[in-house]
Amino acid sequence: MKLEVLTMPNNxxxxxxxxxxxxxxxxxxxxxxxxxxxxxxxxxxxxxxxxPQVGKHWRVIVVTRDNGPEIFVNPEITRKSFKxxxxxxxxxxxxxxxxxxxxxxxxxxxxxxxxxxxxxINTDEFDSIIFQHEIDHLDGILFIDRAKKxxxxx
Numbered sequence: 351m352k353l354e355v356l357t358m359p360n361n362x363x364x365x366x367x368x369x370x371x372x373x374x375x376x377x378x379x380x381x382x383x384x385x386x387x388x389x390x391x392x393x394x395x396x397x398x399x400x401x402p403q404v405g406k407h408w409r410v411i412v413v414t415r416d417n418g419p420e421i422f423v424n425p426e427i428t429r430k431s432f433k434x435x436x437x438x439x440x441x442x443x444x445x446x447x448x449x450x451x452x453x454x455x456x457x458x459x460x461x462x463x464x465x466x467x468x469x470x471i472n473t474d475e476f477d478s479i480i481f482q483h484e485i486d487h488l489d490g491i492l493f494i495d496r497a498k499k500x501x502x503x504x
Contacts, residue, residue: 357443357444358494367400375462387399387401390404397414397480399442409423411485430456439479444493446503
């Protein structure tokens, strides 16, 4: 089921999200919410989405990777490369705008999967940018806060 994507200006997007517990992960409504996040991301042509964008202050993101969409619960960046890259970013919560953002070229992330299993991944290039963008949402940060240049989508 597609969820409503919150857009700026909305102060809900500026709040810090809370971690999800192992007990919460066992709840059917939480698992359904994860599925709805994925549906929403695909329906709106996104490559990632964070729970605050669809009305929950939970530390949960979806990132589309090689094998499809993956849920990351309580994600945390544990390593950042020295090298950074600049790239164009957009956001479902900031429609009609793009911006040039500088991000770490590669990062390591630890998180839980949707079943509560601990995972660690190393990622670079485009995947790294998606993770950083979505994790920022969990801390109330939008790409427009980091962008050096913002311009309308044509």
